[in-house]
Amino acid sequence: MLRKNEIKNVLFLDIETVPQYEVWNNLSNEEKELFDLKTKYQRKDGYSAEEFYLRAGIWAEFGKIVCISVGYFKKKNEIETFRVTSFSGVDERKILLDFKCLLDNHFNQKHHLLCAHNGKEFDFPYIARRMVIHQIELPEKLNLFGKKPWEISHLDTMDLWKFGDYKHYTSLKLLTHVLGVPSPKEDIDGSEVADIFYKEKNIQRIVDYCERDTVAVAQVFLRLNNQPILNEEAIVKIKKEAFRPLFNQ
Incomplete structure (x- = not known):
C-alpha cells in the first residue's frame, strides 16, 4: 500500500470500448472468419459468431476505444480534491494520441503509477494494443518490452483485493458495495455502451459513465489504503481541452 503523500503520483483511469463496426455485415469475409476462430471457445453450442459480435468490443483486435477517463488527486490550500477528465469521440487515434x-508530458517519471480496476488484464493491454495497431509509439508507462515485473508502474484495484488469490474475480460494482463506496453504476452498464455509441450517438452519456467508474476506482483505492473516501464536493471535472496543463492546476 502507498503512503498518504504518494497517492498524488497515481493516475487513475477507465476505458470504454465498442465493436469496430456497428453490425456484423460490415466486416470483411476475412475478418468474419478470424472473429469466428477467435471466439469459438467462448461461444456456447449453437451460438454463432454473428450473434457473438455484440461482445466484440472486449477484444482489442475487433474493438476500439471511444473513451478514456483519467483522474488524479490534487491538494490545494489544504483541500484534497480529485480531478477527472476524459478523452472521447469517434476518432480513436486522436483519443490515443491525447x-x-x-x-509523455505530465506522467512520465519513475514514481508515477497507473491504476485501474482489472487494468492489468484489460485497460492497460487494450490501450497498448490499439496504439500499436494505429502505429503510435508507446509511452513509457505502457511499454513493457524487456521490463521486469517490479519495473512495471501499474496498480490494479482488483489485483490488490485478491491478496494473492489468483482465482478470485471481483467486479468494481461488488467491491464498491462491500467497501461502502457510492456505486458508479447509476445510468448504464458496459453491455449498453455499444448501442449508446452507435444508435443513440450519445458520447456524453458514455463519458459520464466512464468518469464515474474512474472516481469509483480512486475511492476503492483510498479504502484499500485505509483512508477516508472523498465527498462529492471534492470531485472536480475538468474540460478535456485543459488536459495539457492538467498537473499544473
Missing part, C-alpha cells in the same frame, strides 16, 4: 500526450 492520452499519450498526457503520459
Whole structure:
C-alpha cells in the first residue's frame, strides 16, 4: 500500500470500448472468419459468431476505444480534491494520441503509477494494443518490452483485493458495495455502451459513465489504503481541452 503523500503520483483511469463496426455485415469475409476462430471457445453450442459480435468490443483486435477517463488527486490550500477528465469521440487515434500526450508530458517519471480496476488484464493491454495497431509509439508507462515485473508502474484495484488469490474475480460494482463506496453504476452498464455509441450517438452519456467508474476506482483505492473516501464536493471535472496543463492546476 502507498503512503498518504504518494497517492498524488497515481493516475487513475477507465476505458470504454465498442465493436469496430456497428453490425456484423460490415466486416470483411476475412475478418468474419478470424472473429469466428477467435471466439469459438467462448461461444456456447449453437451460438454463432454473428450473434457473438455484440461482445466484440472486449477484444482489442475487433474493438476500439471511444473513451478514456483519467483522474488524479490534487491538494490545494489544504483541500484534497480529485480531478477527472476524459478523452472521447469517434476518432480513436486522436483519443490515443491525447492520452499519450498526457503520459509523455505530465506522467512520465519513475514514481508515477497507473491504476485501474482489472487494468492489468484489460485497460492497460487494450490501450497498448490499439496504439500499436494505429502505429503510435508507446509511452513509457505502457511499454513493457524487456521490463521486469517490479519495473512495471501499474496498480490494479482488483489485483490488490485478491491478496494473492489468483482465482478470485471481483467486479468494481461488488467491491464498491462491500467497501461502502457510492456505486458508479447509476445510468448504464458496459453491455449498453455499444448501442449508446452507435444508435443513440450519445458520447456524453458514455463519458459520464466512464468518469464515474474512474472516481469509483480512486475511492476503492483510498479504502484499500485505509483512508477516508472523498465527498462529492471534492470531485472536480475538468474540460478535456485543459488536459495539457492538467498537473499544473
